[in-house]
Amino acid sequence: MRAIVPDRLSDMLTRLKLTAVRDQLDGLLDEAGRQELSLRETLVPLCERENVLLHGPPGVGKTHLAVALGREAILAGHSVQFVAATTVVAQLAKGHGEGRLEERLAQFAKPKLLIIDELGYLPFEPNAAHLFFQLVSRRYERGAILLTSNRSVGEWGSVFSDPVVATAILDRLLHHSHVITIRGDSYRLKEKRRSGLLQKPAAPEAKSEKKS
DSSP states (O other), X not given: OTTHHHXXXXXXXXXXXXXXXXXXXXXXXXXXXXXXXXXXXXXXXXXXXXXXXXXXXTTSSHHHXXXXXXXXXXXXXXOEEEEEXXXXXXXXXXXXHTTOHHHHHHHHHSSSEEEEEEETSSOOOHHHHHHHHHHHHHHTTTSEEEEEESSOGGGHHHHTTOHHHHHHHHHHHSTTEXXXXXXXXXXXXXXXXXXXXXXXXXXXXXXXXXXX
């Protein structure tokens, strides 16, 4: 039975596209055993310096998962900042207009993990896309970014109103990254249906044909 476990774990990490974790796992676990590290201490190097993109439809728990991961990062001793995507863009645009863009970029570059929530719910103006690119470039291979989005990466050209800039952003985000797709129905709608506030649409009645 024990021999089956590593193979199953490797398969699961592959399905989750956590290939960087999969490839480092044996060596890191051996080192953790030699140093008698706790489970939390073992997880730190597995999650260090990697971007994470959580995408899926609204209401499937992306933000809750991002908050939980941020909390674990804090408990592991890392600095974390959680901010909505619209807030990031607004602050960068304001800094640019006031001649203080470098200050704003430094602010968002400082935490070890930057969580940007709800990217893609509203399209960006072209200038905002370029500002966002500067932020991603500033953090590239210096600090991790965790993004939640309701749009697949193939739709980011329309999100940023510029396919070229979107490609440049994705090129940096997806290097050293894990992309996790969350599927399912909105838990908010499930709760409403459970309480009777929202009914599922009735199936159309079948029409019987009258035979002569």
